[in-house]
Amino acid sequence: MQRSALRLFIPLLALLALVAAACGDSSDEPDDAASESTTTTTEAEEEAEEATILVFAAASLTDAFGELGAAFEDANPGVTVEFNFAGSSALREQILDGAPADVFASANNSNMETVVTEGAASDPEVFVTNQLQIVVPAGNPGGVTGIEDFARDELLIGLCAAEVPCGDFGRQALAAAGVEPAQDTDEPDVRSLLTKVAEGELDAGIVYTTDVIAAGDEVEGVDIAPNVNVVAEYPIAVLTEAPEPDIAAAFMAFVLSDEGQAILASYGFGSP
Amino acid sequence: MTRSRPPWPLIPLAAIGGLLLVLPFAALLIRVPWSDLGSILRQPIVTDALRLSVVSATAATLVSLVLGVPLAWILARTVLPGASIARAVVLLPMVLPPVVGGAALLFAFGRRGVIGEPLYESSGFLLPYSLWGVVVANTFVAMPFLIATVESSLRSADLRYEEAATTLGAGRWTVFRRITLPHAAPAIVTGSVLCFARALGEFGATVTFAGNLQGRTQTMPLAVFLALESNREAALALSVLLVVVSLAVIIPLRDRWLGT
Numbered sequence: 031m032q033r034s035a036l037r038l039f040i041p042l043l044a045l046l047a048l049v050a051a052a053c054g055d056s057s058d059e060p061d062d063a064a065s066e067s068t069t070t071t072t073e074a075e076e077e078a079e080e081a082t083i084l085v086f087a088a089a090s091l092t093d094a095f096g097e098l099g100a101a102f103e104d105a106n107p108g109v110t111v112e113f114n115f116a117g118s119s120a121l122r123e124q125i126l127d128g129a130p131a132d133v134f135a136s137a138n139n140s141n142m143e144t145v146v147t148e149g150a151a152s153d154p155e156v157f158v159t160n161q162l163q164i165v166v167p168a169g170n171p172g173g174v175t176g177i178e179d180f181a182r183d184e185l186l187i188g189l190c191a192a193e194v195p196c197g198d199f200g201r202q203a204l205a206a207a208g209v210e211p212a213q214d215t216d217e218p219d220v221r222s223l224l225t226k227v228a229e230g231e232l233d234a235g236i237v238y239t240t241d242v243i244a245a246g247d248e249v250e251g252v253d254i255a256p257n258v259n260v261v262a263e264y265p266i267a268v269l270t271e272a273p274e275p276d277i278a279a280a281f282m283a284f285v286l287s288d289e290g291q292a293i294l295a296s297y298g299f300g301s302p
Numbered sequence: 303m304t305r306s307r308p309p310w311p312l313i314p315l316a317a318i319g320g321l322l323l324v325l326p327f328a329a330l331l332i333r334v335p336w337s338d339l340g341s342i343l344r345q346p347i348v349t350d351a352l353r354l355s356v357v358s359a360t361a362a363t364l365v366s367l368v369l370g371v372p373l374a375w376i377l378a379r380t381v382l383p384g385a386s387i388a389r390a391v392v393l394l395p396m397v398l399p400p401v402v403g404g405a406a407l408l409f410a411f412g413r414r415g416v417i418g419e420p421l422y423e424s425s426g427f428l429l430p431y432s433l434w435g436v437v438v439a440n441t442f443v444a445m446p447f448l449i450a451t452v453e454s455s456l457r458s459a460d461l462r463y464e465e466a467a468t469t470l471g472a473g474r475w476t477v478f479r480r481i482t483l484p485h486a487a488p489a490i491v492t493g494s495v496l497c498f499a500r501a502l503g504e505f506g507a508t509v510t511f512a513g514n515l516q517g518r519t520q521t522m523p524l525a526v527f528l529a530l531e532s533n534r535e536a537a538l539a540l541s542v543l544l545v546v547v548s549l550a551v552i553i554p555l556r557d558r559w560l561g562t
Contacts, residue, residue, distance in 0.1 A: 119532060186413070186431065191514065193532040214431040215513025216520075218528060222509070230414040231430060 082110040083274045083281060084130060086121045088137035088195075088264065090160065090220060090238055094297035095135070101293060102284050109277055117194055117219055125150050125269065132278035135266040135285075138195040142265040154267035157285050158299035162196075162203055162260055163239045164252040165227050172233030177254050179234065180204060180211040188223050188235040191216040196223075199260040200236035206258035224249070238262070240298040263302065327545065334542050335535045342539040350517045351525035352543065358433060358521060359501035362440035363448075366497045369441075370448040371490060375482070377449070378456035389453070396446045403442055404510025411438065412511075435512030436519050440501035447500050448493035455489030456482070495555045499548055 087095050092115045099111035114121070114131070122141040125134055126148055134151055136142040137160070145151045166174050172185045180187055189211060190197030197216065204211050214232070217223035224241055226232045228248040242251035266285055268278040284290045291301055308316070335342065342348065376382075377389050395403050411418040411429045422428050429435040463485070467477045483490075505523040512519045514528070522544050529537035 123534075186428075188513070191528050193528050213515070215515050216528075218509060218514060218524075226513075229408065229412065231408060231412045 080108050080110070081274055081277055082112055083132040083272075083277045084112050084114065085133040085135065085281065086114050086116075086125060086129070086131045087133075087135040088118045088121070089115050090137055090196075090240060091115065091135055091264070093244055094240070094294050094299065097297075098285065098290055098293050101289065102281055105284070106277070106280065111281065119194065128271075130271075130273055131269055132272040132274050133266065133268055133281055135264060137262060137264055138198070139263055139265055141195075142267060145269075146267070149270060151267040151269045154265040155282070155286065156263045156302040157266045158264045158291075158294050159302055160238045160240055160262045160264065160299055162199055162236055162254055162262075163242050164234055164254060165224060165237045165242050165245070165249050166234050166252055167227055167230045167232075168248055168250055170250055170252070171230070174234045174252055176252065177203060177207045177209055177236075177258065180213070180236075181209050183212045185212075185233040186231070187211060187213040188215045188217055188226055188232040189213045190220055190223055190236070191218055194219055195262065196220045196237060199262055202260045203236065203254055203258050206260075207255070238298075243298040261300075264299075330538065330541055330545070334538045338535065339539055339542070342536050343543065345536060347516055347520075347525055347529070347536065348540055348543070351520055351522045351540065354433070354436065354517075354520060355502055355522040358436040358440050359444075359498050359504075361437045362444055362501040363494050363498045365437065365441045366445035366448045367490070367494060370445045370493075370497075371452055371483075371486075374449045374452035374456060375478070378453045392449055393446045395443050396450070400443055400504065400506030400508075401510050402506075404439060404507035407439060407442060407507065407511040411435075430511055431513045431515065431519060433518065436508055436521060439507040439511045440504050443504050443507050444497040444501040447496040448490075451493030451496060452486055452489050455486050459485055492555060495551055499551045502548060502551070503544070 085095065085099070092113075095113060095115075099113060102111055103109055114124075114129075116124075118136040118138060118141040121134065121136070122145055125131055125145055134142065134145060135157070136145075139156075142151070142154045146154060164174060164177065166172060172179070172182075174185070179185065189200050192198060192201060196219075201211075215226070217226065217235075220237050220241055223232075223235045224237055224245055227235045228245055234252075236254075239251065242249060266282055268275060268282055272278045285294075295301070373392065377385065377392065382388060408415060408430065410416050411421075413419065413422050413428060413430070418429065429438055459482075464477050464481050467481050468474075472480070503523055504521070505527065508519070508521060509524055509527075514520050514524050516525075520528075522540055526537050526540045526544065529540060
């Protein structure tokens, strides 16, 4: 009896793991946190009711928007800002699938353009810029001095996959410099690339300046020549189907305000 | 086994359980671009990933057979201090998130790893970013399925045949080879199939330990995950291929359980 139960249990466990593995670790689904306001509001600033907005933001904005959201909540009592941080293309798909978001902040223009073209958002504005930088482990064991070193076969080189913005921009910079990269891995997102460099498992990678600052002492940055560097523009927009359009507009205005820009600058973002 | 009518409370619960498992696959099939499937499946990103997946899952199954069957025997038959802890540790990769396994592999066999660093310094050999790294990651995650299956078979086996062979003068190696292995053969086959199927779907440990490069380390689950970001049709086509290959591996096994 016990044996036959075990014989069934193990394959069942196996199937479960198989399915889980085959599905991959997909990005988090947006939670249904955007609560519905019962009153119609005229001015977000005057609103005294409890309200929540859901902001979909690029993963590279995680730390900066965390602080920015807290500052916005302090300035607007009763308002809660919730975030869904993920790769911009994953966020784009979730928005087009009808996720109940109020604001979309993308790490590149193309994902925003798709959302606007599909009618899910309008009037996007660029709120920050970000540049690329070479990231190397502390002490720079590979002796990397510039983007030309990405052609060196003896180094362990990592890029972001071409499918995600940092991989797309990185390839643009390499092409502008006329460098054929000898990369050993195309990491699925900027954080996993950064982790491998910080662990010393890669000699160099191309990430955003803000990532190098956020990673701290474990890594060093090597500048990419300005004439080949790519400036990534981050657009933000209120979504057409936003459950809280007024608060969403106020949040967007706050991001573009001097106070919001100062917070973003402290994380290494440039002004548009 | 006699067929019988189920007690009524089982029916709705079983239906919900079945739907939970089947509905997502049905939804997947609806979204698949069937008319373009042929041309999508001929894209290099698909053929490279398919080849790497089959090669690495096969290699991982062979390695698991060579290393896992002896380990299963040791765990099942010897009286070791702390044997139950050893059994738990061996099965740990089955329940841990594979990403954790990948990070652990990196700490052991990466360029800065406990074993990886001296190996790299002395020979220049590096497991990550190579097919060998994919095989190691697959083996790490999939071998416990083989071990668990074979071990439970060895523990419940009738020992009288082995004892008889021993009294007739057979050595321990001969007994293992001529009696134990043939008796465990069905479990070894089942375990190998589960191991292969699990290796085929491996994602987290592979991407964390071996990285992702088309034609070198990008297996089908990795290709699906990346294509989902930019090329949903290719992702869906790859998913269907993965489902078909997995079913082809699992269905014969399922028939075995039913005893047909």
